[in-house]
Amino acid sequence: MFRELIPSLRACAVTFLACAGIYPAAVWGLAALFFPVEASGSLLIRKDRSVVGSALVAQKFESDRYFCPRPSACDYKADAASGSNLGPHNPDLRKAVAERAEKLKATPERPAPVDLVTASGSGLDPEITVEAAEFQAFRVASARGIVVERVRELIRKMTDHSGAVLGAPARVNVLQLNLALDGEVLSPR
Amino acid sequence: MDWSFFHPFWAIGVPMALSIPLGRLMARLLDPPAERVGRGVDAVPMFLVRLFGHREPAAMDWRRYAIALLAFNASLFVLSFAILWAQNLLPLNPDGKGPLTALGYKDAAGVQHDGADTAVIFNTVCSFVTNTNLQHYSGEQHLSYFSQLGGILWLQFVTPACGLAVMLAVIRGLRGDKHLGDFYLDTARGVVLVLIPLSTVLALALVANGVPMTFDGAVKARTLEGAEQTIAVGPVAAEVAIKQLGTNGGGFFGPNSAHPLENPTPWSNILEVIAIILVPMASIVMFGRMIRDRAHAAVVYGVMTALLVAGASIAIWSELHPSPAAEGLPVATGTNMEGKEVRTGAVAAATWSAITTATSNGSVNAMHDSFQPIGGLVPMSLMMLNVDFSGIGAGFLNMLMYVITAVFLAGLMVGRTPEYLGKKIEAKEVKLAMLAILIHPLLICGGTALFAGTAWGPATVANPGPHGFSEILYEFTSASANNGSGFEGLADNNPYWNVATGVVLLLGRFPALVLPVAIAGFLSHKKRVPPSTGTLRTDDLTFGAMLLGTVLLVGALSFMPAVVLGPIADHLSTAATNP
Numbered sequence: 001m002f003r004e005l006i007p008s009l010r011a012c013a014v015t016f017l018a019c020a021g022i023y024p025a026a027v028w029g030l031a032a033l034f035f036p037v038e039a040s041g042s043l044l045i046r047k048d049r050s051v052v053g054s055a056l057v058a059q060k061f062e063s064d065r066y067f068c069p070r071p072s073a074c075d076y077k078a079d080a081a082s083g084s085n086l087g088p089h090n091p092d093l094r095k096a097v098a099e100r101a102e103k104l105k106a107t108p109e110r111p112a113p114v115d116l117v118t119a120s121g122s123g124l125d126p127e128i129t130v131e132a133a134e135f136q137a138f139r140v141a142s143a144r145g146i147v148v149e150r151v152r153e154l155i156r157k158m159t160d161h162s163g164a165v166l167g168a169p170a171r172v173n174v175l176q177l178n179l180a181l182d183g184e185v186l187s188p189r
Numbered sequence: 190m191d192w193s194f195f196h197p198f199w200a201i202g203v204p205m206a207l208s209i210p211l212g213r214l215m216a217r218l219l220d221p222p223a224e225r226v227g228r229g230v231d232a233v234p235m236f237l238v239r240l241f242g243h244r245e246p247a248a249m250d251w252r253r254y255a256i257a258l259l260a261f262n263a264s265l266f267v268l269s270f271a272i273l274w275a276q277n278l279l280p281l282n283p284d285g286k287g288p289l290t291a292l293g294y295k296d297a298a299g300v301q302h303d304g305a306d307t308a309v310i311f312n313t314v315c316s317f318v319t320n321t322n323l324q325h326y327s328g329e330q331h332l333s334y335f336s337q338l339g340g341i342l343w344l345q346f347v348t349p350a351c352g353l354a355v356m357l358a359v360i361r362g363l364r365g366d367k368h369l370g371d372f373y374l375d376t377a378r379g380v381v382l383v384l385i386p387l388s389t390v391l392a393l394a395l396v397a398n399g400v401p402m403t404f405d406g407a408v409k410a411r412t413l414e415g416a417e418q419t420i421a422v423g424p425v426a427a428e429v430a431i432k433q434l435g436t437n438g439g440g441f442f443g444p445n446s447a448h449p450l451e452n453p454t455p456w457s458n459i460l461e462v463i464a465i466i467l468v469p470m471a472s473i474v475m476f477g478r479m480i481r482d483r484a485h486a487a488v489v490y491g492v493m494t495a496l497l498v499a500g501a502s503i504a505i506w507s508e509l510h511p512s513p514a515a516e517g518l519p520v521a522t523g524t525n526m527e528g529k530e531v532r533t534g535a536v537a538a539a540t541w542s543a544i545t546t547a548t549s550n551g552s553v554n555a556m557h558d559s560f561q562p563i564g565g566l567v568p569m570s571l572m573m574l575n576v577d578f579s580g581i582g583a584g585f586l587n588m589l590m591y592v593i594t595a596v597f598l599a600g601l602m603v604g605r606t607p608e609y610l611g612k613k614i615e616a617k618e619v620k621l622a623m624l625a626i627l628i629h630p631l632l633i634c635g636g637t638a639l640f641a642g643t644a645w646g647p648a649t650v651a652n653p654g655p656h657g658f659s660e661i662l663y664e665f666t667s668a669s670a671n672n673g674s675g676f677e678g679l680a681d682n683n684p685y686w687n688v689a690t691g692v693v694l695l696l697g698r699f700p701a702l703v704l705p706v707a708i709a710g711f712l713s714h715k716k717r718v719p720p721s722t723g724t725l726r727t728d729d730l731t732f733g734a735m736l737l738g739t740v741l742l743v744g745a746l747s748f749m750p751a752v753v754l755g756p757i758a759d760h761l762s763t764a765a766t767n768p
Contacts, residue, residue, distance in 0.1 A: 018237070020343040038398070053412055115531055165195070167536055
């Protein structure tokens with residue numbers, strides 16, 4: 001055992017340098033060179049250089065003037081993300097779903113889309129399904145005093161179909177949709 | 190058109206197609222013939238091994254190989270413990286993360302205790318040294334960038350390479366080589382020739398999809414509604430790449446690949462899920478090339494694939510059912526979306542859950558705790574079997590123990606001394622193989638019984654009824670299978686859970702590596718018996734069925750009672766909670 005101790009310690013030192021030093025440095029350098037925007041977190045930045053958020057991270061929207069994202073078990077804390085981890089038969093989950101459906105004014109004739117009443121896995125899901133956006137269109141349009149058709153048009157324009165061939169649903173990025181509503185189209189930079 | 194049903198074909202078919210060329214390449218790179226050692230790309234690992242102090246590749250017998258493995262892992266343990274323990278004193282800590290010992294913990298009654306607790310470091314080190322990546326901390330909240338790189342990333346490279354090295358040694362023994370090779374050279378080859386090149390490519394593809402790779406601290410944002418949001422970023426892409434490729438599974442962020450910054454798009458999702466199973470699949474192809482018996486390797490590969498397809502199908506079927514929580518409420522009919530992300534959806538989440546637990550990866554793209562009971566049973570069962578491609582190297586070794594058992598059982602049936610690859614299997618080998626197989630259920634059932642029977646378990650579960658029992662069972666299963674996924678509702682960051690699962694992690698890993706090396710050592714010295722008409726073939730469908738039957742029978746006998754108390758009871762209890 002002791003005969004192997006010296007080579008194993010040296011092996012630790014060498015592999016540490018290769019795996020925790022050279023490799024991440026190389027990835028970091030190449031990423032900064034080819035994908036600088038993505039590498040820093042796909043941040044949406046205002047004209048005054050302040051950060052609105054990340055295009056990939058949900059943020060909290062409470063006003064009727066904005067589309068709301070999926071419920072979050074971590075209250076949209078992007079430095080302490082988590083899901084609810086409630087099991088399907090947990091009475092707390094049923095209570096939460098019922099409360100969310102009520103808050104969305106869902107009725108049996110106009111049921112709430114599933115993704116708007118269930119918490120996402122990360123608590124930071126940036127997207128909602130097209131159905132969930134359509135569901136909110138009338139509320140947003142009335143709060144803003146604009147015709148609902150304009151909001152629907154915007155949803156259509158912002159719908160992301162990428163990855164459909166892999167089975168991903170058509171979906172809308174909530175933060176970017178809300179920015180577009182405000183007439184402030186920012187792309188990550 | 191809804192393409193979601195094609196997802197599993199991409200997720201399983203693409204890595205299957207890629208595994209064949211990669212497996213051949215791995216056989217060439219990792220087990221070069223004597224005249225090519227140190228030539229061409231092999232010069233790089235040879236150079237590293239010279240830095241370790243070996244002038245020439247050593248010719249290790251099984252004892253020396255096992256001792257080198259244990260010595261290297263002991264050194265990894267001590268050094269990574271030191272790095273995590275001292276993280277507040279080390280550089281690359283832009284967000285000023287405090288010492289891990291000051292995290293405190295929740296006791297069995299749920300009361301928060303502040304102050305010194307090194308058990309979480311013990312657990313983390315056990316978890317990463319064993320290629321498991323069970324995480325009782327939360328990455329973005331508790332670890333500095335230095336810890337992420339030095340404590341986590343480093344072990345995510347070297348521990349799968351250790352598994353691969355042991356696999357190479359065992360194959361050489363089965364092949365009847367004079368010696369089993371040089372542990373350090375095998376490990377260096379795995380890291381430098383396989384894992385680093387694949388990870389670099391994957392990491393860059395992930396950055397292109399939006400996974401961050403930066404050493405800047407967390408970003409302060411002022412949201413559209415004027416609130417403050419702190420967005421944790423970091424050197425994520427480098428870690429996620431090897432987390433997937435090295436059957437590791439330990440993510441940069443708490444929610445793992447469900448987090449949009451670890452897995453931002455459907456394309457990153459498919460890349461990551463392919464990366465989970467690519468190397469484990471390729472290593473079985475490599476096995477076939479090395480023993481020059483591709484038909485036998487194809488049978489093993491086929492049995493593993495059959496188990497995986499069955500698991501994925503059941504999980505998908507289960508998760509497509511609407512959640513019972515929404516029954517009778519004004520909610521549109523849909524899939525079970527609690528704990529899942531829109532960009533992946535139910536089918537991709539269920540497929541991932543089967544692939545990540547068939548292999549001993551353990552990364553998740555949805556919260557398994559919120560799966561339907563049968564959906565949660567699938568990952569649990571695949572970890573209980575622990576032979577379905579499983580960990581790099583380790584999975585092959587687990588399956589080898591079942592192969593030896595199956596050969597032995599078949600031998601008993603026809604009344605002949607069992608043979609495997611031309612070597613007689615005798616009492617000593619069968620005893621060791623049975624020991625290796627039985628440790629796993631013993632750790633799972635023993636640990637679960639202890640925690641379910643005392644206050645340690647029930648006080649930490651997040652869900653009532655049988656689902657709470659499932660959380661305890663899942664945690665021990667994941668630890669013993671060296672998987673690392675969890676029913677994450679469990680409040681597992683306390684000294685009891687940290688110490689218990691830490692010990693289970695070590696016992697689930699090292700006997701499963703050392704016992705096969707011993708068996709291979711014994712077999713390598715035996716004379717090769719020429720095949721006769723009475724030899725049991727190990728390269729046809731009959732043997733495949735025999736192997737599958739052995740795996741399922743041992744699995745069912747060991748785990749059925751525990752599974753009935755957890756997920757099955759949970760499944761049947763629907764009526765009780767939904768009046």
